[in-house]
Amino acid sequence: MKEFKEISTRLKIAKNKIKKENNDGSNAASLGKALKISTELVASVAVGATIGFILDNWFDTTPLLTICFFFIGVAAGIMNVFKSAKRMQNK
Amino acid sequence: MSLNPMHQFEVYKIGPEINLGGINLSFTNASLFMIISSFLILSLLFFGTKKKSLVPSKIQLITEMSYTFVAKMINDTAGSSAKSFFPFIFTLFMFVLFCNMVGMLPYSFTVTSHIIVTFALAAIVFIGVTIIGFIKHGFKYLELFVPKGVPVVLLPLIVIIEIISYLSRPVSLSVRLFANMMAGHTMLKVFGGFVISLGLLGGWLPLSFSVALTGLEILVAFLQAYVFAILTCIYLNDALNLHH
Numbered sequence: 001m002k003e004f005k006e007i008s009t010r011l012k013i014a015k016n017k018i019k020k021e022n023n024d025g026s027n028a029a030s031l032g033k034a035l036k037i038s039t040e041l042v043a044s045v046a047v048g049a050t051i052g053f054i055l056d057n058w059f060d061t062t063p064l065l066t067i068c069f070f071f072i073g074v075a076a077g078i079m080n081v082f083k084s085a086k087r088m089q090n091k
Numbered sequence: 092m093s094l095n096p097m098h099q100f101e102v103y104k105i106g107p108e109i110n111l112g113g114i115n116l117s118f119t120n121a122s123l124f125m126i127i128s129s130f131l132i133l134s135l136l137f138f139g140t141k142k143k144s145l146v147p148s149k150i151q152l153i154t155e156m157s158y159t160f161v162a163k164m165i166n167d168t169a170g171s172s173a174k175s176f177f178p179f180i181f182t183l184f185m186f187v188l189f190c191n192m193v194g195m196l197p198y199s200f201t202v203t204s205h206i207i208v209t210f211a212l213a214a215i216v217f218i219g220v221t222i223i224g225f226i227k228h229g230f231k232y233l234e235l236f237v238p239k240g241v242p243v244v245l246l247p248l249i250v251i252i253e254i255i256s257y258l259s260r261p262v263s264l265s266v267r268l269f270a271n272m273m274a275g276h277t278m279l280k281v282f283g284g285f286v287i288s289l290g291l292l293g294g295w296l297p298l299s300f301s302v303a304l305t306g307l308e309i310l311v312a313f314l315q316a317y318v319f320a321i322l323t324c325i326y327l328n329d330a331l332n333l334h335h
Contacts, residue, residue, distance in 0.1 A: 031310075
């Protein structure tokens with residue numbers, strides 16, 4: 001019986017250690033998330049502006065569609081960040 | 092020449108020039124370092140799984156850890172239905188990780204600091220995930236662009252925004268990896284240049300910076316491989332389980 005108690009306390013200590021290690025790992029993961037979000041915001045703006053530029057060349061409406069799609073790209077970037085933040089919160 | 096921080100990213104060909112139908116297929120230093128990292132991965136896995144002892148040796152431990160790390164990541168982010176994509180994600184993670192890590196060695200070449208390499212990897216992921224989504228759901232996959240509960244007046248705008256956000260995936264995936272690796276290596280080289288130009292008197296401060304930056308760069312090298320793999324898992328999850 002005494003041995004059993006000893007084993008259970010040792011198990012508890014080991015489990016706590018594992019929990020602590022997992023928490024340490026999430027620090028690096030949150031840095032990864034920060035890097036992820038910052039590029040997501042920029043990439044959508046670039047993609048939106050590029051699509052606008054290509055469409056402008058097609059329809060000969062030079063500055064108009066680039067400007068429109070630039071702002072749509074900004075909206076898409078903000079939505080991307082919003083989605084990832086939501087995904088993080090659900091976890 | 093050696094003080095130019097961008098000199099390290101130069102691609103030059105090794106051996107003869109090979110031209111196949113107007114496409115330059117010469118063997119370059121980039122291809123050499125890709126082969127080196129693939130070879131390192133293969134030898135790690137070969138020697139790690141050779142002697143399957145119950146108490147693992149160091150190399151077996153590393154192999155098992157990388158396996159469980161990726162398996163847990165897939166299970167956590169993409170669910171059990173993505174288990175069949177384990178080989179692909181494991182290969183992707185190990186390749187990016189080893190390319191980054193081999194690039195940290197002095198005199199080596201960082202393959203992932205070139206946008207064409209990272210963009211090719213991201214394009215494979217993007218096209219693959221799109222095909223998987225269409226196979227799994229048919230044309231219902233296009234519902235991804237139509238969120239629920241949006242008023243009809245706003246729908247055209249929202250659909251355009253969703254399509255742009257979908258198209259931005261490969262761009263953000265490739266630019267993130269490429270920019271982090273290139274910026275880090277340029278910074279290392281710039282601080283290394285400061286050590287030489289400041290000489291014996293003032294060179295110690297930038298030297299200590301460069302030691303600290305090396306540590307940071309190793310963290311970034313691991314982190315970028317991790318982020319690349321985890322985003323692939325998230326995109327796979329979107330394709331496999333449409334509404335989450």
